Amino acid sequence: MGRLRTRMRVTARHAARFGIEIVLLGLMVATVCLVIWQDSLLRRTLVIDPVNTRGFVGHVYGDKDLDGNSEGQLDPARPLAWSCILRTAYEYPFCGFEILFDPDRFARGYDFSHGGTITIDLNYQGPGDRLRIHLKNHDPRYSLPGKNESNKFNRVEFPVRQGFQRIELPLDQFAVADWWVNGNRITPELASPQFDNVVSVDLQTGSAPGAGPHRFRVDRITLEGALISPAHFHLILLVGWLLLITAVSARRIARLKSDLAYQRQLEHEAVRRAAEAVAAVAEREAAQCLAEESRLRAERGAARVQRVLENTSDCVFSVDSDWCFTFLNDKAREQLGASAEIGTSLLDLFSSDQRQAFSHCFLQALAHRRPASREIHFPPRNAWYEMCVVPEDDGLTVFFREITARKATEEQARWLATHDSLTGLPNRRLFQDRVDALAGEGKSAFALLMIDMDDFKQVNDTLGHDAGDALLCEFAERLRSAVRPGDLVARLGGDEFAIILTGVASGSAVEQASARLFERLRAPHVHAGAVLDLKASIGASLFPTDGRSRAELLKHADIAVYAAKADGRGNLKLFEPEMRSAMQSRMSMVSLARDALAADRIEPWYQPKVDLKTGRVIGFEALLRWRDAGGRVHGPDTIVAAFDDPAVAGAISERIIDSVVTDICRFRAADLPFGHVAINASAAEFRCGRFADRLLGRLAAAAIAPELVQIEVTETVFLGRGANAVEQTLARLSQAGVRIALDDFGTGYASLSHLKQFPVDILKIDRSFVRDVATSENAAAIVSAVVNLGRSLDMDVVAEGIETVEQGSWLMAMGCALGQGFLYSRAVPADAVRALLLALPARQQAA
Incomplete structure (x- = not known):
């Protein structure tokens, strides 16, 4: 088959x-x-005769359009007959008849580019002996700007006789008219005859046609040409045969490969049958060998398992269906005691409670026929064990190990996940869970206190993190000792703490609890010989009065803390709805300041300080101004909250100092007698400890003498634990030649001892005293006292806020030599300083 x-x-x-x-x-x-038959197959024929004129349009023309007087006329009885009379008024008289193949000017003609002939059956009567034929070929490349000529004039001139004649002209006798090439400025490569888009045939009188009447009657015009050239036709046939031969060869090669593959398949089938017979014999022998090897391997595996079970650090034993031991390793005997032997009952070794735990795990493994695990506490040894019970066909195998250390580690990890490792207080996570639980129950009122340590960063910066950690621990312990047993004290991070006062529903109860906190924090803490104050600002919100969710309560308590800090720190603020708008206003100020910094719209303006007697400008004070996106200028009071943000305040200070240094360089380059420039410095700038080095470094880099710069500080920088750092910074600046001015003197909390302790060179009388100096005896007495004090301590005294001539006169009468205010000039930008220096003496003289 x-x-x-x-x-x-x-x-x-x-x-x-x-x-x-x-x-x-x-x-x-x-x-x-x-x-x-290629000639017949490839021939294209176009015939025009009086019967076949559909699709063609003919018209007669003469030289009348070119200032001649020759004109032609169609024969109405014959579509292809016409006559014309040539007169010698024009230098080159002519007339002709053109038949358009493309009357609508769609640029669609006939392709005779592969050669051919034109045949004309013509009956001619007239004085001429030569005629011309134009075959016009359309190509837009010939068109000139402003002209609508895009047809190439391919022409040939031929002899003609009287009467009927047939004229045959090969297309290769045509040439392009010289006047057309020159008139259209055609490039040489486009000046050859072209027949790929013939749009009309034109029969015209020849050169020297002779004057008089000319009559023409065309019986037939035949254009013959090839669709493609014979060479292209032969090439197509050759390519077709090559493709056909290639396909047939590929098919035969594929069939040959198929025959060879079939023969190989027959051979492989025979070899496969022989191999299968041999393999069957080999498999039987191999199966026997494998069975023997498996038996030996099983025996070795059982022995190996026995050794592993005997020597593992885990306790392993097996029991039968009566709970009697069938196997115990040495570790199991050690843990279960000497009474645990093969054949004894497991249940006899444990109490009833322990039996219940064992039996529950055993029965679970037997019921589900899969391993069951359980952790068991063994009170006699105060130890924890992990037990795994594996069901067997004839009982159970039990693995158990001691996990007391692991349980202790897990407990420690759980504690660390919810507590602060430094202070031992609950952390933010546990605090939030407790707030969520109380708010979710909604059964009783409670208060949420947010507590920020005041000036904690200064401790870290000046005394180091060890002192900061010790202060945090002491602070946490005092908070813990000040609350009731049911209250929760937590550290949320950094210097931020929180307290939940359970059962508190009124502001008075919060104030009482806060009073206990402030009382406990009143005593200072001593660390490594340094006395550290424990001060805090507290903000409180009540559930459900101020919110029913954790987010609302925390937000409102934060707003209250911010209000407490803005009110001088070290106090309690209960949340009030009005605080929200104040908070938003402060946040808006900080945002405006950040935007102005980012857009480089913060700049110093300069208010002159003058000699009250001569009106001469002795220096300037740099005052902060900033521009909004519309270019309007604002004073510092519109972003005053930004100065409470350390990062933003520091960036503003850096920007002002850099700008002042740049402006001083410009003043010197312009040879302006600006005297000096005073820069205001806040307490925050002294806390970093590098203010003096940064300022002096900038001055040195710009080659500016320190004597050209003054630093103005208020009395508040002398207060608090940072007074030593302030003293060192001012001393460093004073030694370098920078003069120190005490601004707003008499309005702060400093004592006169500060004038001796700190290197103050200038006292500035606050504008509140100057405003009333001419109308208030008290104000006049204070101003007189400050002037005399400055004279006694050899300090310059500058009066601020002089707005009237009367105020200036009173100050001069009291001995005050220097002043500044609107009377002399408001603050101006740096570009206006030159004009101010020129105008101010003249204005003072006129006053």
Whole structure:
């Protein structure tokens, strides 16, 4: 049967091969026929006669349009007959008849680019002996700007006789008219005849046509040409045969490969059958070997498991269905005691409670037929064990190990996840969970206190983190000792703490609890010989009065803390709805300041300080100004909250100092007698400890003498624990030559001893005293006292806020030599300093 199928396949392949050869022979005959009749197959013929004029439009023309007087006329009885009379008024008289193939000017003509002839059956009567034919070819490349000429004039001139005649002209005799090439400035490569888009045929009188009447009658015009050239036709046939031969060859190669593959398949089938017979014998022998090897491996594995179980650090034992031991390793005997032996009952070794724990795990493993685990506490040894019970066909195998250390570690990890490692207080996570639980229950009122340590950063910066950690621990302990047993004290992070006062529903109760906190914090803490104050600002919110969710309560308590800090620190503020708008206003100020910094719209303006007697400018004070996005100028009072933000305040100070240094360089370059520039410095700038080095470094880099700069500080920088750092910074500046001015003197909390302790060179009388100096005896007495004090201590005295001539006169009468205020000039930008220096003496003299 297999041989029959093989013979049938071979017969089919032979038949298919001969069929292909017959097809190829037929294609060869067809190719020969195509070559023989190629002229007829490739010929294109265009015929125009009086009967076949549809689609064509003819018109007669003459030289009348070119200042001649020759004109032509169609014969109304014959579509292709016309006449014209040539007169000699024009230098080159002519007339003609043009037949348009493309009357609508769609640029669609006929392609005769592969050669051909034009044949004209013509009847001519007239004095001429030569005529011209134009075959116009459309191509937009010929068009000139401003002209609508895009047809190439391919022409030929031929002799003509009287009467009927047939004229045959090959297209290769045509040439392009010289006047057309020159008139259209055609490039040489485009000046050859072209017949790929012929749009009209034009029959015209020839050169020297002779004056008089000319009559024409065209019986037929025939244009013959090839669709493609014979060479292209032959190339197409050749390519077709190459593709056909390639396809037939590929098919025969594929069939040959198929025959070879079939033969190999038969051979492989025979080899496969022989191999299968040999493999069957080998498999039987191998199976026997594997069975023996498996038996030996199982015996070795059982022995290995026995050794592992005997020597593992875990306790392992097996029991049967009666809970009697069938196996115990040495570790199990050690843990269970000497009474644990093969055959004894497991239940006899434990109390009833322990039996219940064991039996629950055992029964779970037996019921589900899969391992069961359980952690068990063993009170006699105060130890924890992890037990895994594995069901067997004849009982249970139990693995257990001691996990007391691991349980202690897990407990420690759980504690650390909810407590602060430094102070031991609950952390933010536990605090938030407790607030959520109380708010979720909603059964009783409670108060939430947010507590910020005051001036904690200064401790870290001046005494180091060890002192800061010790202060945090002491602060936490005092908070813990001041609350009731049911209250919760937590550290939220950094110097931020929080307290939950349970059962508190009124502001008076919060104030009482806060009073206990402030009382406990009153006593200072001593660390490494340094006395550290424990001060805090507290903000409180009440549930449910100020909010029913954790987010609302925390937000409102934060707002209250901010209000407490803004009110001088070290106090309690209960949340009030009005605080929200104040907070938003402060946040808006900080945002405005940040935007102004980012857009470089913060700049110093300069108010002059003058000699009250002469009106001469002795220096300037740099005052902060900032511009909004519209370019309007604002004073520092519109962003005053930004100065409470250390980062923003520091950035503003850096920007002002950099700008002042740049402006001083410009003043010196312009040779302006500006005297000096005073820069205001806040307490925050002294806390970093590097203010003097940064300022002196900038001055040195710009080659500015320190004597050209003054630093103005208020009395508040002398107060608090940072007084030593302030003293060192001012001393460093004073030694370098920078003069120190005490601003707003008499309005702060400093004592006269500060004038001796700190290197103050100048006293500035606050504008509140100067305003009333001419109308208030008390104000006049204070101003007189400050002037005398400055004279006694050899300090300059500058009066601020002088707005009237009367105030200036009173100050001069009291002995005050220097002043500044609107009377002399408001603050001006740096570009206006030159004009101010020129105008101020004249204005003072006029006053």
